[in-house]
Amino acid sequence: MRSEEAIRAAVQRVGRIVRVRRAALYGLRGLAWGLTTGLIPLLGKAGLGPAALPAALALAAVGGMAGIVYGLLLPVPLREPARLVDRTFRLDDRLATAVEHLGQVPRGPLVEALIEDAADRVRDRDLGATVPWRWPREVRILPASALALWVLVLLPPVRFPEGVFPSLTPSGEQEAERQAQSVPVAQDRRLARARETAPRVEVQERDYLRRRGTGRETQQGDLSAIFRDTNIAQRRPDFSSFLKHGDDRLKILGQVESLPDLQRDFTQSQFRVAFRRAKRLLAGIRPDQVSPEKLRELLDEMRRLGRRGGGEEWGQDVWEGSEALADGRMQRALEAMERALSRMRAMEERSGKGLEGGRDRGRGQGRNPGMRGGEGEDFGEYEGSLPGKGTNPDWRGAPSTRLAQDPLDSAVEGQPRRGRRDAFDTNLLGKGSRNPSHLPYMSVYAQYRKMMEEALTKETIPLDYRTQVKEYFRALEER
Amino acid sequence: MGEERVERFGRAFEALRGEIQKVIVGHDDIVEQVLVCLFVGGHVLLEGVPGLGKTLLVKTLSGCLDLSFSRIQFTPDLMPADIIGTNIIVEDAEGRRHFQFQRGPIFAHIVLADEVNRATPKTQSALLEAMQEGNVTVSGTAYRVPVPFFVLATQNPIEMEGTYPLPEAQLDRFLFKLRVRYPALEELNEIIERTTRAEEPTVGHALPGDQVSGFKELVREVPIASHVRELASTIVTATHPQWPQAPEVTRRYIRYGASPRAAQALVLGGKVLALRAGRFNVSAEDLKAITLPALRHRIILNFEGEAEGIDVDQLILQVVEAAEVEARRGKEVFFR
Numbered sequence: 001m002r003s004e005e006a007i008r009a010a011v012q013r014v015g016r017i018v019r020v021r022r023a024a025l026y027g028l029r030g031l032a033w034g035l036t037t038g039l040i041p042l043l044g045k046a047g048l049g050p051a052a053l054p055a056a057l058a059l060a061a062v063g064g065m066a067g068i069v070y071g072l073l074l075p076v077p078l079r080e081p082a083r084l085v086d087r088t089f090r091l092d093d094r095l096a097t098a099v100e101h102l103g104q105v106p107r108g109p110l111v112e113a114l115i116e117d118a119a120d121r122v123r124d125r126d127l128g129a130t131v132p133w134r135w136p137r138e139v140r141i142l143p144a145s146a147l148a149l150w151v152l153v154l155l156p157p158v159r160f161p162e163g164v165f166p167s168l169t170p171s172g173e174q175e176a177e178r179q180a181q182s183v184p185v186a187q188d189r190r191l192a193r194a195r196e197t198a199p200r201v202e203v204q205e206r207d208y209l210r211r212r213g214t215g216r217e218t219q220q221g222d223l224s225a226i227f228r229d230t231n232i233a234q235r236r237p238d239f240s241s242f243l244k245h246g247d248d249r250l251k252i253l254g255q256v257e258s259l260p261d262l263q264r265d266f267t268q269s270q271f272r273v274a275f276r277r278a279k280r281l282l283a284g285i286r287p288d289q290v291s292p293e294k295l296r297e298l299l300d301e302m303r304r305l306g307r308r309g310g311g312e313e314w315g316q317d318v319w320e321g322s323e324a325l326a327d328g329r330m331q332r333a334l335e336a337m338e339r340a341l342s343r344m345r346a347m348e349e350r351s352g353k354g355l356e357g358g359r360d361r362g363r364g365q366g367r368n369p370g371m372r373g374g375e376g377e378d379f380g381e382y383e384g385s386l387p388g389k390g391t392n393p394d395w396r397g398a399p400s401t402r403l404a405q406d407p408l409d410s411a412v413e414g415q416p417r418r419g420r421r422d423a424f425d426t427n428l429l430g431k432g433s434r435n436p437s438h439l440p441y442m443s444v445y446a447q448y449r450k451m452m453e454e455a456l457t458k459e460t461i462p463l464d465y466r467t468q469v470k471e472y473f474r475a476l477e478e479r
Numbered sequence: 480m481g482e483e484r485v486e487r488f489g490r491a492f493e494a495l496r497g498e499i500q501k502v503i504v505g506h507d508d509i510v511e512q513v514l515v516c517l518f519v520g521g522h523v524l525l526e527g528v529p530g531l532g533k534t535l536l537v538k539t540l541s542g543c544l545d546l547s548f549s550r551i552q553f554t555p556d557l558m559p560a561d562i563i564g565t566n567i568i569v570e571d572a573e574g575r576r577h578f579q580f581q582r583g584p585i586f587a588h589i590v591l592a593d594e595v596n597r598a599t600p601k602t603q604s605a606l607l608e609a610m611q612e613g614n615v616t617v618s619g620t621a622y623r624v625p626v627p628f629f630v631l632a633t634q635n636p637i638e639m640e641g642t643y644p645l646p647e648a649q650l651d652r653f654l655f656k657l658r659v660r661y662p663a664l665e666e667l668n669e670i671i672e673r674t675t676r677a678e679e680p681t682v683g684h685a686l687p688g689d690q691v692s693g694f695k696e697l698v699r700e701v702p703i704a705s706h707v708r709e710l711a712s713t714i715v716t717a718t719h720p721q722w723p724q725a726p727e728v729t730r731r732y733i734r735y736g737a738s739p740r741a742a743q744a745l746v747l748g749g750k751v752l753a754l755r756a757g758r759f760n761v762s763a764e765d766l767k768a769i770t771l772p773a774l775r776h777r778i779i780l781n782f783e784g785e786a787e788g789i790d791v792d793q794l795i796l797q798v799v800e801a802a803e804v805e806a807r808r809g810k811e812v813f814f815r
Binding site: 110 | 763
């Protein structure tokens with residue numbers, strides 16, 4: 001019991017010290033703000049007269065007192081002083097734990113021992129050192145506020161400016177005079193604007209004339225491009241004709257089907273791709289100054305386009321160009337390239353749209369719905385499930401005809417498959433296009449087999465599927 | 480009376496540690512934390528490369544206690560029945576046949592699960608029920624494992640080929656995960672000196688096995704202050720990225736935080752450390768001393784943490800620091 005009382009007494013004593021220190025802390029805070037607020041009546045000393053100083057002092061006193069009262073009234077739970085004592089004397093939370101378990105009934109032997117131990121450790125301690133003094137942040141402004149107060153007391157009353165502010169609005173005469181001066185200026189401006197208008201028409205006409213018939217690329221927002229391929233593209237705007245007959249452009253806009261497809265991607269036309277590259281290559285230089293490397297790249301690009309479709313028409317010219325280039329006959333190579341370009345253009349004009357190729361090749365035409373398995377078939381989006389997927393019972397798929405043709409083909413070249421895919425089409429140009437990706441066939445098999453084994457051992461796979469996966473790899477092994 | 484029990488606990492703890500250190504050189508913290516687990520009644524996962532004395536530590540501990548010991552070497556073809564036992568047909572004197580349960584090696588006070596990550600998850604899970612519930616169910620019949628029941632599992636962190644990492648649910652059942660590190664130079668010299676002599680060091684029974692259960696009860700009687708308990712909760716909660724006050728490192732690197740078992744491990748481990756220090760209460764320092772072994776296997780890093788190679792131990796230390804600040808916030812005696 002004596003231990004319990006000793007603990008309570010120690011904690012209460014520390015609690016009292018905490019209150020006093022808190023009161024001092026908040027009192028200083030209140031005093032600082034009270035002094036600062038007290039400067040206001042001193043600034044208005046001229047109006048308040050002799051009551052300004054007592055008012056300032058009263059504000060400071062009220063602030064300080066309010067702080068003290070607030071600090072004294074703040075609650076101090078018993079465990080807070082106990083934790084302070086623990087922290088100060090490094091008691092490893094003994095006192096705080098003991099205080100919390102003082103009211104426990106029944107107490108276990110360990111709690112009894114703890115209370116005894118904690119009481120022994122707080123006896124004869126200087127508990128005053130437990131709660132340190134703390135200075136509030138406002139202490140920094142306290143001297144400045146006091147000094148300002150003292151200075152304002154000594155200085156004579158501050159006189160604020162009196163009377164009305166000067167008028168900034170102009171008088172009626174000044175306004176009339178200014179208006180009179182501004183009339184000729186406005187007239188000049190109107191004349192100047194009229195003079196500016198005339199040449200603008202010429203500039204617009206010049207721009208329009210330069211545009212017509214160039215077949216240049218469509219610019220975004222250029223509405224005149226709608227009429228680019230029509231007979232009215234050559235006409236100049238004629239206002240009197242418009243009044244008599246109406247504008248042919250408006251009539252054409254009504255015939256939606258006859259308008260060219262502006263949404264079509266320019267790069268869909270492979271002739272234009274090749275033409276643009278050739279133009280860039282030959283722009284501004286003589287044929288003997290053309291870089292053979294660049295010309296070879298262009299011919300390779302054209303050959304690559306030929307592989308995607310239509311190559312039988314211009315392939316011979318491209319081949320001749322390459323041969324001539326290899327022999328160092330630049331002029332012959334350029335002629336062959338131009339012939340190939342002409343054939344490409346002719347083919348495009350025959351087809352009425354861009355050359356076919358890429359993922360659009362043959363889409364919607366010439367399909368053989370019965371064809372399944374093997375190389376070159378189209379596993380389109382709506383052409384049934386792939387072998388080994390979904391409900392397709394043919395889980396093995398057909399053997400690769402390419403491998404059957406060349407049993408020594410150990411490196412498989414990557415080939416894009418038509419239909420839906422997760423990759424992006426890239427229009428690869430340059431040297432990289434001559435090196436398609438290869439992967440040793442047996443290496444592919446080994447990689448996939450290893451992945452299969454790992455998946456079978458480490459992942460949750462239904463038993464039915466396990467057999468199917470194993471059978472699939474066994475079938476591959478047989479081939 | 481309380482003082483006497485605490486003193487007896489301290490003497491037993493020191494006696495056990497002294498006896499183990501006759502054989503094990505260094506690894507003082509590992510030995511201490513293994514003993515903490517023993518007196519809490521939890522299980523230990525020892526992780527370290529081969530040859531650091533993990534198995535020797537467990538064997539030495541079993542030699543110091545007067546308790547039954549069994550060792551299970553986990554291999555990929557080990558089956559659950561190899562651990563917990565199976566029903567066999569026996570014939571009595573009258574020629575009648577009936578099933579009789581043949582107990583497996585798990586029915587021992589101290590079980591060494593050597594290289595536990597080499598067995599399949601199915602076999603690993605055979606340990607689960609025994610570790611958590613203290614019994615084993617075979618063919619609908621539950622069999623109690625002996626008390627005290629102490630599982631010490633070892634695993635090798637670097638040789639991962641052909642291993643089955645323990646699932647999070649099973650990791651959580653281990654009170655502590657201890658990382659056994661390489662010995663220092665002086666310790667290595669001492670190991671060579673002790674193990675290459677003609678006579679090998681032997682250990683005696685430092686503590687009767689039945690006293691371990693008594694000490695476990697004593698541990699649970701140790702009082703704890705509310706602010707220390709709150710610190711444990713705050714530390715565990717601060718490992719959860721969903722917590723609004725979670726520190727920045729938690730939100731950035733942790734996917735899943737520690738479970739409530741981690742808080743239990745912190746408090747119980749802290750109680751043992753308090754008793755070992757001769758104290759009757761848990762202090763905040765006791766908790767902080769065991770945050771690493773209690774939390775490191777219960778925190779799952781996210782992709783960013785894995786990609787940046789974040790050390791979980793360093794992460795925990797930062798979380799604890801932040802949790803301390805958070806637990807103290809708003810409780811300053813001066814400013815409210």
